[in-house]
Amino acid sequence: xxxxxxxxxxxxxxxxxxxxxxxxxxxxxxxxxxxxxxxxxxxxxxxxxxxxxxxxxxxxxxxxxxxxxxxxxxxxxxxxxxxxxxxxxxxxxxxxxxxxxxxxxxxxxxxxxxxxxxxxxxxxx
Numbered sequence: 001x002x003x004x005x006x007x008x009x010x011x012x013x014x015x016x017x018x019x020x021x022x023x024x025x026x027x028x029x030x031x032x033x034x035x036x037x038x039x040x041x042x043x044x045x046x047x048x049x050x051x052x053x054x055x056x057x058x059x060x061x062x063x064x065x066x067x068x069x070x071x072x073x074x075x076x077x078x079x080x081x082x083x084x085x086x087x088x089x090x091x092x093x094x095x096x097x098x099x100x101x102x103x104x105x106x107x108x109x110x111x112x113x114x115x116x117x118x119x120x121x122x123x124x125x
Contacts, residue, residue: 002026002114004096009119012086018121020081022096033104034079035112036070038092038121045095047107051079057103086123093118 008020022034031053039045049060049070058070067086072079079096097112104111 002032002098004098004114004116006094006096006116006119009094009121011122011124013125014087014123016086016123017082017084018086020083020094020096020119020121022079022081022116024077024079024098030100031102032098032114033101034072035097035099035107036068036079036081037095037097037107037109037112038090039095039118040092043092045109047109048094049081050104050107052103054102057105059105059107061107083121086121088123090121091123092121094121 003025005023012018033050035050036048037045038048047061048064051058051070051072055072067084069082095118096116098114099112
């Protein structure tokens with residue numbers, strides 16, 4: 001059973017940066033697309049970015065393009081989300097998720113099967 005754990009959240013001032021990590025365990029030999037999602041209070045969970053199994057393909061939500069960067073280190077079984085120029089609207093619980101596919105080009109939460117517990121990101125002065 002694939003398990004995911006997020007880390008790296010915290011409190012940051014507007015304009016600041018954070019790097020989130022998503023570490024996987026219980027891997028089998030199948031490829032997985034990994035996605036990052038977030039959910040703010042009172043709002044639906046939304047997709048932020050996803051990356052293919054080998055890191056060669058990525059996708060970003062329009063509002064994050066140019067500010068957020070996703071990458072993965074398969075040797076460390078870790079996917080990263082570098083978030084720059086953060087603003088208060090980025091405040092949310094951030095989740096990583098996985099779907100068994102070399103590359104699933106989707107930021108819809110419904111297609112992802114495995115989820116981490118989430119890490120809180122708060123952007124405030």
